[in-house]
Amino acid sequence: MKLYQIIATLTTSIAASFIATAAMAAGNHAGGHGEGDAIGKPGKASNVTRTINVDMTDAMRFTPASIDAKQGETIKFIVKNSGKIKHEMTLGSMKALKEHAELMKKHPGMVHDEPNTASLAPGKTGEIIWQFTKAGNVDFACLEAGHFDAGMKGVVKVAGTKMPAKASNHNH
Numbered sequence: 001m002k003l004y005q006i007i008a009t010l011t012t013s014i015a016a017s018f019i020a021t022a023a024m025a026a027g028n029h030a031g032g033h034g035e036g037d038a039i040g041k042p043g044k045a046s047n048v049t050r051t052i053n054v055d056m057t058d059a060m061r062f063t064p065a066s067i068d069a070k071q072g073e074t075i076k077f078i079v080k081n082s083g084k085i086k087h088e089m090t091l092g093s094m095k096a097l098k099e100h101a102e103l104m105k106k107h108p109g110m111v112h113d114e115p116n117t118a119s120l121a122p123g124k125t126g127e128i129i130w131q132f133t134k135a136g137n138v139d140f141a142c143l144e145a146g147h148f149d150a151g152m153k154g155v156v157k158v159a160g161t162k163m164p165a166k167a168s169n170h171n172h
């Protein structure tokens, strides 16, 4: 039995915390793809300011597919796979997601347990806690083979925050 199969048999919450721990130990996969923190960084549970439910279906759609966020905000995405096949939500730049989607066609069994991903068996719920550190669009997609091409993608629109030009706000 492979590790991911064992994980799949655990309850969602135990699996989620195990995956989070494993991912931290393994380092940041998003960074490994050369994205730096352009899309943000893994968030801390204690900093979560908002929780957003995201639903994934076999119609190859995320609901909602468009999410508004503010720069600096840490969001907890509670991701549910309502379909009968495996789906995942992965945050990334459009370029990185496209490249990764192509890679997944060659390695369809590839398992993602990075902090920017919730990879879920049918009926399962998982979560991603992410801090959006930069203004601009952060894309997300399902990287299961063929799903991205079928339109299974969405966007988090991160609005910039304008810091007031006051010396008192200088905190370094």
Ligand SMILES: [Cu+2]
Pocket: 060, 086, 087, 088, 142, 143, 144, 147, 152
């Ligand atoms: Cu999918």
